Structures are given as C-alpha cells and as structure tokens.
Amino acid sequence: MKPTAVTQGQNPLRDPQDKRLPRIAGPCSLVLFGVTGDLAHNKIMPALYDLANRGLLPPSFSLVGFARRDWTHENFTKIVRESVRAHARTPFHDEVWRNLAEGFRFVSGTFDDADAFDALRQTLQDLDEERGTSGNHVFYLSIPPAYFSTVTQQLDRSNLSRGAEGAWQRVVIEKPFGHDLASARELNSAVGAVFASDSIFRIDHYLGKETVQNLLALRFANQMFEPIWNANYVDHVQITMAEDIGIAGRAGYYDGIGAARDVIQNHLLQLLALTAMEEPVSFGARNLRAEKEKVLSAVRLPDDLSTSTVRGQYAQGWQGGEQVIGFLEEDGIKASSTTETYAALKVEIDTRRWAGVPFYLRTGKRLGKRVTEIAVVFKRAPHLPFDATATEELGQNAIVIRVQPDEGVTMRFGSKVPGNAMEVRDVTMDFGYGSSFTESSPEAYERLILDVMLGDPPLFPRHEEVELAWQILDPVEEFWATQGRPDPYPAGGWGPECADDMMRRDGRTWRKP
Amino acid sequence: MIVDLPGTTTAAVNKYLVKLRHDIGAMTLGRVLTMVIVVNESESEEAIEGANDASRQHPCRIIALISGEKNGASRLDAQIRVGGDAGASEVVVLRLYGALASHGDSVLVPLLLPDSPVVAWWPKDAPLNVAESAVGQMAQRRITDAAEASDPQAEMKRRADNYQPGDTDLAWTRITLWRGLLAAALDQPPYEPVLEANVAGASDSPSADLMAGWLAQALQCPVSRTRTPPGTGVTSVRLTRPSGDTDLLRPDGAVATLSPPGQPVRRISLARRELAECLADELHRLDPDEVYARTLTQGLAMMEAPTHKLSGMQQAEPPAAPDEESPS
Numbered sequence: 001m002k003p004t005a006v007t008q009g010q011n012p013l014r015d016p017q018d019k020r021l022p023r024i025a026g027p028c029s030l031v032l033f034g035v036t037g038d039l040a041h042n043k044i045m046p047a048l049y050d051l052a053n054r055g056l057l058p059p060s061f062s063l064v065g066f067a068r069r070d071w072t073h074e075n076f077t078k079i080v081r082e083s084v085r086a087h088a089r090t091p092f093h094d095e096v097w098r099n100l101a102e103g104f105r106f107v108s109g110t111f112d113d114a115d116a117f118d119a120l121r122q123t124l125q126d127l128d129e130e131r132g133t134s135g136n137h138v139f140y141l142s143i144p145p146a147y148f149s150t151v152t153q154q155l156d157r158s159n160l161s162r163g164a165e166g167a168w169q170r171v172v173i174e175k176p177f178g179h180d181l182a183s184a185r186e187l188n189s190a191v192g193a194v195f196a197s198d199s200i201f202r203i204d205h206y207l208g209k210e211t212v213q214n215l216l217a218l219r220f221a222n223q224m225f226e227p228i229w230n231a232n233y234v235d236h237v238q239i240t241m242a243e244d245i246g247i248a249g250r251a252g253y254y255d256g257i258g259a260a261r262d263v264i265q266n267h268l269l270q271l272l273a274l275t276a277m278e279e280p281v282s283f284g285a286r287n288l289r290a291e292k293e294k295v296l297s298a299v300r301l302p303d304d305l306s307t308s309t310v311r312g313q314y315a316q317g318w319q320g321g322e323q324v325i326g327f328l329e330e331d332g333i334k335a336s337s338t339t340e341t342y343a344a345l346k347v348e349i350d351t352r353r354w355a356g357v358p359f360y361l362r363t364g365k366r367l368g369k370r371v372t373e374i375a376v377v378f379k380r381a382p383h384l385p386f387d388a389t390a391t392e393e394l395g396q397n398a399i400v401i402r403v404q405p406d407e408g409v410t411m412r413f414g415s416k417v418p419g420n421a422m423e424v425r426d427v428t429m430d431f432g433y434g435s436s437f438t439e440s441s442p443e444a445y446e447r448l449i450l451d452v453m454l455g456d457p458p459l460f461p462r463h464e465e466v467e468l469a470w471q472i473l474d475p476v477e478e479f480w481a482t483q484g485r486p487d488p489y490p491a492g493g494w495g496p497e498c499a500d501d502m503m504r505r506d507g508r509t510w511r512k513p
Numbered sequence: 514m515i516v517d518l519p520g521t522t523t524a525a526v527n528k529y530l531v532k533l534r535h536d537i538g539a540m541t542l543g544r545v546l547t548m549v550i551v552v553n554e555s556e557s558e559e560a561i562e563g564a565n566d567a568s569r570q571h572p573c574r575i576i577a578l579i580s581g582e583k584n585g586a587s588r589l590d591a592q593i594r595v596g597g598d599a600g601a602s603e604v605v606v607l608r609l610y611g612a613l614a615s616h617g618d619s620v621l622v623p624l625l626l627p628d629s630p631v632v633a634w635w636p637k638d639a640p641l642n643v644a645e646s647a648v649g650q651m652a653q654r655r656i657t658d659a660a661e662a663s664d665p666q667a668e669m670k671r672r673a674d675n676y677q678p679g680d681t682d683l684a685w686t687r688i689t690l691w692r693g694l695l696a697a698a699l700d701q702p703p704y705e706p707v708l709e710a711n712v713a714g715a716s717d718s719p720s721a722d723l724m725a726g727w728l729a730q731a732l733q734c735p736v737s738r739t740r741t742p743p744g745t746g747v748t749s750v751r752l753t754r755p756s757g758d759t760d761l762l763r764p765d766g767a768v769a770t771l772s773p774p775g776q777p778v779r780r781i782s783l784a785r786r787e788l789a790e791c792l793a794d795e796l797h798r799l800d801p802d803e804v805y806a807r808t809l810t811q812g813l814a815m816m817e818a819p820t821h822k823l824s825g826m827q828q829a830e831p832p833a834a835p836d837e838e839s840p841s
Contacts, residue, residue, distance in 0.1 A: 059779035
C-alpha cells in the first residue's frame, strides 16, 4: 500500500465531495486595534467566541488587544468576557471560554508609540513560540481611518507587516473608506504602501449577511427570475436602508459625514451592484469583483441633480411611542450643521440590461422602522383583459429581498378577491428564513472574520469598487454643498416631503417597507 | 400550544394543521422539509426535543411515529404541537395501536409537506435495511445512530452491508470537527505523506471505527485502532509522518491538544457534539454523502487488527477487557 501524497494544495483528507468538512483556518493570531470601540465590543469579540464555540477557530488561536489603556492581560480578558456574555449568539461554555482566554494578551500603547509596537512584536513572537501561531497574523484596524496610516507605518517599521517565509500578514479595515475619491485613494495608498492589495480586507458587513449571499443564489441558481431581470420587465428598483435610531452619541463621527457617505457609498451601492450585475463566470473573488466593477462603472447620475437627489435632516417628533429630539438638538451637533441624516438618490445604469430603469437608493435615520430591503418593481401587464373597475386596486408586481430584519423574500402579485364580481387585488407571498432560523444562523462578522483567516476574498470589496462608488457619489456631495440646509423631516416618518416629490415626478411612489 | 386529537384520522390531523395555520399565521409555508422520527414511546420526548432544537436552523415539520401495543383494535392518537412547544417546527406526534402499528408509512403519506425532502431518523434501533424499509423508501435522507444500537459493531456492519445513497449515521456526524482539525493539520507544512495512523477510542465507539476507516481510505496507509473503555468516545488520533507524529488528543472529552512535530502543543475546544447539533448538521445537506459511503463500505475493511502499542498516551491505554475483532 503506497500512502497518498501530501503536498501544498493537495490534501488527501480534503475531498471535494466531503461537503460537511468544516473550513478551519490555519494557526494564527489576531491583533485588535480599537479594543474599546463599540464595534469591537458588540461584534468582533462576540463573533470570535461564537467561532470558537462552533469549533471553527484554529487551534491555539490568540487575540492580542492594543489600546492606550493601562490594562493587564487579566483586565483585557475581563473586558472581552463582558462583551461575550452580553452579545455572543451561542451559549456560554466555561471550557470554551477558558481555552480561548488562554490566548489573550494585551499591549498598552498609543498608535505612534514605537516602543509599544516593539512590545507588540515581542508579544506576537512569544505567542508563535508558546502557542504555535506560526507567524500568521491578522491586524484588525477597528479604529478611525485617520489613524490607519500611523498604525500601518508603525507595523511596517516594527517589521510586523512582513512575515517570515510561508507566513501571512493580513490587515482588516472597516468603513468609512475615505470621505471622497481623493481621500479614499490617499487611505488606500497609506495601507497599500505597507500591505499587498491581496492582504487588505475591507469589511462591509452587509456582504456577510445570508440574505445578501442569497441574492446571488436567487438570481443565478434559478431559472424563473433571471429572464425577467431586465429593462423589458422591470420598471424600477428601490433599495432602502432605514434606521429608527438617531445618531446615538456618534456625533463626532457623523457630523460632516452624513447619510450618503455613511451608507449609500458602501452598503447601498454594493447591494445595487449585486442586484444589477451580469452573471459572473464563477463565484471566485476575481470574477465576482469584475462583474461588480463593470456595473458600478456603468452607473450614471441624472443630469439635473436638483430633481434626482434629496437630503433631509430629522427634526424632533414622535417615534414609536417615544418623543425624540431633532438632529440639530443632538449633543455635539452645531445648530448650523448641514449634515444630512436622510439621503435619496436616483441613478441609471447604462447597460443594455438596465437602460431606462431607474434605481432609487434611500437611507435615513429616525425613520419609521429599521428595515433594509431591495425591491424590484415590475412593469404593469401590457394588456389587462378585465373591466377597468376590476383592476383598480392592482399595483405593480414586485420581488422584494428583505435583508434585515425578518430576512427573506417577498413576491407581490395580483389575485382575485373572493366573491362573484371579478376584482383583482395585490397579495404577497413570503419566503422567510424564519425568526428562529436567523437566531441560529451565523452573524455576518463570524463569516467575514473566518474568511479573513482563510484568506478567502470574494466577500470583501476591493479598492477599485470603493473608488468607483466615490466617483458616483462625489458629484452629488459637491452639488449638495452648494444647496444650503437639508429639508427637515419629522422623526418617525419616511423622510422629507421632497423625497416623495422626486418619485411623484417620475410617476412612482416609495414603497412602505 | 399542544392539541390532543385522540382516536383520529390523518384527514382530521391535516385539517387541524390547516386551521392552525389560518388562526396563527403562516406556519408550514416556510418549512423546507419533513422529518420523520421512528421511535419508541420511552425515547420519543428526547428525540422530539433534539429535532426541535435542530429545526431552529432548518424549519421543518416533525412527525414522530410511535408504535404502541400491537394487540387490540387499530387506533391513531395524534398530538399537534406548535409555537413555543415546538421550536421553529411544527410537531405531529402519531401513536399507532393495533394492526395499524405495523403500517406507520400509511399515516405518513398524507402528512408529508408537498414537494419537499423527507428525512427519516431512527434514534435507537433501525431496521436491518433502512433504505428498503417502508418509511425509508419515502425518505431522501435516512439517519441512523449506531452508537445507540445494542451492539454498535454489528450495527455498523449491517449499515455497511446494506448501504444505499442517502444513508447516514450520527456516529459519522460526531467526528466532523475531528476530521476538520486533522484536515487543517495536513494543510500546514511539512507536506509529507502519512505513513501510518492510530485511532484510540472506546471499544464500543462506532465513531472511532469510522474515523479509522476514513483515514485508511483517504491516506492509503496502515491504520491501527486502540480500544479504550466503553463510553470514552474518541480519545486520540495520531498521524505518523517522516518528520514525526502529529497527535490530536482529547483525554477529557472537552479540550483537545494538537501537537504537530517540532512545534508547540496547540489547544482547542473540542467538546462532544450535542444531539441537536448533529441533527442540524445532517439536515444541512440532503444529497448522498459519498465520503461516508466510501468510509463505510471500503475504509472499515481496510483497517488493521487492533493494537496496544502506543507510547506517551497513557490515557489511551486499553482496558483489560477483551478486544473485539475490528469490524470488517
């Protein structure tokens, strides 16, 4: 009997037919910058525990926290424990926790403190030796972009950005990826000067969501949707991300950024790209990105931005049984602020598939409820062989992909109302992942962090996509800068009146999601 | 909410399910499969609970088929559970008495969800040939559990002799994470062939046998099997390569250590998998598991006779109990 050969890339224990074999990353440690931030506390640390609980973290996975606090390893462990207890999705098991916590280290220092980075290098080396993390490191920059270049330069100076032979170093950055095209390029060159572009993972957590990935399955695994997914049948597309909360203490970040840069530039344009792109040759990273980049490069703004863009600012009002203050009254916001908290935008896509089909994007804070959805609204049937009265209540057919909450797909079509008269009215048909299902399905961050450790890039936008998105948004921001104050809208509603006017001019209305 | 329908018919059960759907909302509409549990009265609650938990990831209709006293008149007692009493599923418990007890399949047909997969699960004793059994013929996926059978080794042999695509066993599901870790270990350098392997585990553990069979079949090398006291599950796997041994050890059933040659020992949580987790895993893929098929039908036969020699693994030392022949 001759033993099966083992080579790099050929592992006899990994059979392509073995679909249940979990993907477990090779040994590595993760360095978390911005330990004290909300994102680290609410998402990243719980996701790491959940991964450990599911047995998907590599053996001896180690987590190194880096912050200015004067903490010991124990202090840091306590902080992580609190975050895990409060936010982890899976049940807390002492054994899993103890085992995970053994690999926790903390390094105290500021981002420009060379000594601290030398200490970090020493810590990582120690971990490599004690725990066998093999020199593989993920640097997670959960910090404001202004510090990216300082941190990456320090990583470069302390030789942390260059691993030993055969080891990998990856860096993870979070939005915002700049505030316009120029700053995005600057940011990219700062990080790109130190890390190769294949090692830079930009997290857009929407792309880790099951429903967003399901959009690809819906479109490309089925026969019944793709034939009508074009200008012949589609009237328009509405992509909505509504939040019910206000800026919630993030005034410092939000003021001057606004809804369009915060949400449209990344999440909504990514959703648009996935909705509108052509079928990729494969779901490999390169092919998927190629299609997304193609469709983003075909996005065109209407000539008259005054009739095709809207911005608003929430005023005080009643939201869901609670009286809330307006944006200008929030702590840390100047009364003269022109930052928008609501943005709506009409774009067209110059391709054969989408010629003449407007895509309406809208997002806002303090809207009626928290919901994200993609609605593909179809044209009316060219001929209705009914009396005019029979179809008075019939709207347009629609396929709605509900991204959050209540993930699923809704279809809307006409159905006869029971009775002896012929009367057709809209009904909906629902596919829901079900509330219980989502409770057990992995958080987007789990998937994305795992993909970073595995070096699997399809779900991460590249800088080309980021730059294309800024190219779309920059003219709008420049136009808005000349337009004075955004229109106020009462909290708890669906945005300013002029957003409805924008749709009305096109003979359409916003969906009430 | 639990509704009892004593002395009923499947038509009445169906009608009641539709009524519940109208009253409570879209119950079965999003369900993706029907899961049939063929079980005894005494084990039924545990099985239903496990299936309920699994249904949180895979919304389904659960039908528990419980055969009661075979003497006396035929009777069907039904119980419907929805909402808080049924996780993300809807549960129909069917108790069959008299002559009907031998015709469980006949009450199933009208209650299966339309045009969707059927998964059958025998939590304890399964028919000799599950695929040919009346319930098994209706199901795309047939889940057995050799570890629960009275003689696990003989059970494994029966499964191997009668394997049909779509069969699967929870003993196989329980070692998925082990297999994942071993595969991940071979992803790392040194890239050398595995010359021989050893699997230590309980003498009554079909999981350990399957692990050994899987390694033998995939690595094409001699695999020995060390037997530890019953009930200990899988305790260690050793892969011997030219540069040394890679050991994956789980002495306490919770935390494992992985020791690649010349590198620090790595620790990882590797708890025994809960029933619900295993079931949810099984429901994840409904296509035939070719790797299980090969392991079961070829791998098990390739294993060497059991061995005792194992250095540095005291906890894996076999007991005084007589070794059984490895299953063919």
